[in-house]
Amino acid sequence: MLKIINLRCSVQRAVHTRQLVYEGYGNPPEAIQLKSVNIGDKPAADQVLVKWIAAPINPADLNQIQGVYPVKPTLPAVGGNEGFGKVISVGSNVKSVKEGDHVIPNKSGLGTWRELGLHSEADVFSIDNALPLEYAAVFQVNPPTAYRMLKDFIHLKKGDTVVQNGANSAVGKQVIQICRILGIKSVNVVRNRENLEDLVKELKDLGADDVITQEELYGRKKKFPGVKLALNCVGGRSSLFLASLLDHGGCMVTYGGMSKQPVDCPTGPLIFKDISLRGFWMSRWYDVQKTPEKRQEMYKELAEWMKSGEMKKQAFVNNRLEDHARAIEDAQNKHDKKQLFLLD
Ligand SMILES: NC(=O)c1ccc[n+]([C@@H]2O[C@H](COP(=O)([O-])OP(=O)(O)OC[C@H]3O[C@@H](n4cnc5c(N)ncnc54)[C@H](OP(=O)(O)O)[C@@H]3O)[C@@H](O)[C@H]2O)c1
Known part of the structure; x- marks a missing residue:
């Protein structure tokens, strides 16, 4: 009886999430499409389930979709290299992050323009949970x-x-x-x-x-x-x-x-x-760090300047995923305010 219950508990439930995907390189406003996919709700042993909260559109994201950036994720790929999210659940072997942590990508190419993502533990890095959204969304780059x-x-x-x-x-x-x-x-x-x-x-x-x-x-x-x-x-x-x-x-x-x-x-x-x-x-700097200490030391100093208000919040234009074509077009042509996807 117990075994049957356990079996039932480990069954993946269908969880649909929306994400901005490019299937081939091209002009970003045209190459990006909004897709809904089922990712399941259970992380594997070395995975974390992340609810992404906010992600900017940076020049590097556009270059990546154009195919002229050195980081080339396997296609089709989810756009966005930066952003932050909250860990919803973790697999049984995960040690470096826990449920409730705010995380950012560990390196470029993760694909942050999505509502939910199942990622390997090594792909995310915990940051200070007390950082307000406007700082956390653009903390990594x-x-x-x-x-x-x-x-x-x-x-x-x-x-x-x-x-x-x-x-x-x-x-x-x-x-x-x-x-x-x-x-x-x-x-x-x-x-x-x-x-x-x-x-x-x-x-x-x-x-x-x-x-x-x-x-x-x-x-x-x-x-x-x-x-x-x-x-x-x-x-x-x-x-x-x-x-x-x-x-x-x-x-x-x-x-x-x-x-x-x-x-x-x-x-x-x-x-x-x-x-x-x-x-x-x-x-490259992130890639060559063999241990997290130097990165944590830098993040601590930056987060202190941000939380004390010594570094000001950036001004954003907030967008929903469905506004992607206009948001990406504006990111290409206007540089006064950064375009941000709110994913929550
Ligand atoms: N190497 C790295 O690790 C790294 C990390 C982060 C960013 N970056 C790079 O740094 C640059 C800025 O990124 P960001 O996110 O800060 O960009 P951003 O906020 O979108 O600002 C873009 C800047 O580029 C200027 N600009 C655009 N076209 C120009 C041109 N033809 N001639 C002169 N200036 C021009 C804009 O000036 P106007 O207001 O006059 O248009 C604006 O100051 C990008 O090239 C990005 O890829 C590199």
Whole structure:
């Protein structure tokens, strides 16, 4: 009798979940489709069942669907590399996460644009449950990218100067705030626009010391002494002029290529100031961590800055899964607010 009851308990119940899937590479608004699938409600021994709560649309997600990102999940795949969810149940062998934990993907390619997911234990990483949604949804990529670029390339001291282009990007705003917290000056390059004064005010409110337009950068009218680090997410002409602001021994770290142009570098500073060019990819940093300690240490510091309000909440446009075509289209064309899927 007991055996029969146990057998009944272990039977999978049909649980349908909606997810945004791409079956082949292409233009993201057209390639993505909303599908309903049955995933069952019982995690296997090494699995966790996650109720995803919120997930952003990042440039890397779009590049992945276009087929031009180095992480290529097996197709058909669920879109989205970042987001957070709550663990609903865990398999019998799971040790590193427990029911009720808030989790983020352990690495790129998990597929977060879904309501529910059965994942292996190794695919998720617990975060601070007290982090509000606006921070938790974008905790894995942009704040750590800004953090690592400011910590890992040049030993920056209070009063040193960092320059960056794409300063109004989500990463750029994290860079401004972390610089402010660490006592580092930031010079921020943005593209000109109609409401430039509003943008300058927004970035200065976050802690930017200077905000200049790309045109001012190219005009070389302003000089900034003591620039140790340049952060480049644009490439092309922008990187050429950004690198020319570097002081002796300075370093330009490229982490994005928004202009789709190769990285240009000025010959003079390369020779006479011995500047260096480096690249940074957050996914690679996560991949090479053999133990969780360094990641936990970084998350703890970032979460403290967030919970204390030293790092501000990001502004989002909230979307439901069924709004995917418009949300993805807007993520491609507008960069003032990040598009977010609310999945709960
Ligand atoms: N390497 C890594 O580990 C890593 C991690 C996170 C992000 N990233 C990369 O960092 C970049 C920013 O990501 P995000 O999520 O912060 O993006 P985001 O918030 O969507 O912002 C995009 C930024 O790119 C600028 N931009 C777009 N097209 C441009 C062009 N043709 N020329 C100059 N600027 C242009 C936008 O400026 P406007 O407002 O003027 O349009 C905006 O500042 C992306 O390339 C992303 O892939 C890399």
